Amino acid sequence: MKIGRWVGALGVLVASLTLLGACGSQEGRSVSASDGSHDHDHSHDHGSSNICNNDSCRMQATSPDDADVIVEIEFRNGVVYTLKNRVSITSGDQVVFSIISDVDEVIHVHGVDLIGEVLSGDPTNYLGIRVDSSGIFKVEFENSGTFIVELLVS
Numbered sequence: 264m265k266i267g268r269w270v271g272a273l274g275v276l277v278a279s280l281t282l283l284g285a286c287g288s289q290e291g292r293s294v295s296a297s298d299g300s301h302d303h304d305h306s307h308d309h310g311s312s313n314i315c316n317n318d319s320c321r322m323q324a325t326s327p328d329d330a331d332v333i334v335e336i337e338f339r340n341g342v343v344y345t346l347k348n349r350v351s352i353t354s355g356d357q358v359v360f361s362i363i364s365d366v367d368e369v370i371h372v373h374g375v376d377l378i379g380e381v382l383s384g385d386p387t388n389y390l391g392i393r394v395d396s397s398g399i400f401k402v403e404f405e406n407s408g409t410f411i412v413e414l415l416v417s
């Protein structure tokens with residue numbers, strides 16, 4: 264597996280960053296219109312993944328062929344492996360997270376408050392986002408509160 268080459272070198276560094284803070288409730292969690300109807304569509308049992316229950320806050324499966332920037336992420340035994348802790352992108356870039364995980368998770372981009380479902384059964388999960396505002400956006404695995412990477416958008 265190609266990711267294996269750099270996995271070892273970055274493991275300790277990345278692991279040390281996981282203490283930087285878990286996903287909090289500091290961000291406004293918009294309540295979707297469907298919540299008002301109390302129709303109990305809470306079919307998932309994914310813990311905090313219920314911050315988002317409509318398509319407007321959900322990342323879409325996106326082909327890496329369409330990406331301006333690909334962020335490769337591997338999540339094994341609770342440890343995140345990435346090439347960089349911070350990825351610089353330009354506003355409007357199509358970013359695709361390429362994620363391999365040994366556990367079902369939810370990736371959460373803070374600031375823009377987008378989430379994407381990561382399935383352990385898939386060889387690779389490709390989830391796309393486009394950020395139109397500048398700033399630094401922290402990306403975490405939501406269920407475990409594990410820091411993944413920061414997006415520096417200029």
Ligand SMILES: [Cu+2]
Nearest residue numbers: 286371403405
């Ligand atoms: Cu989060």
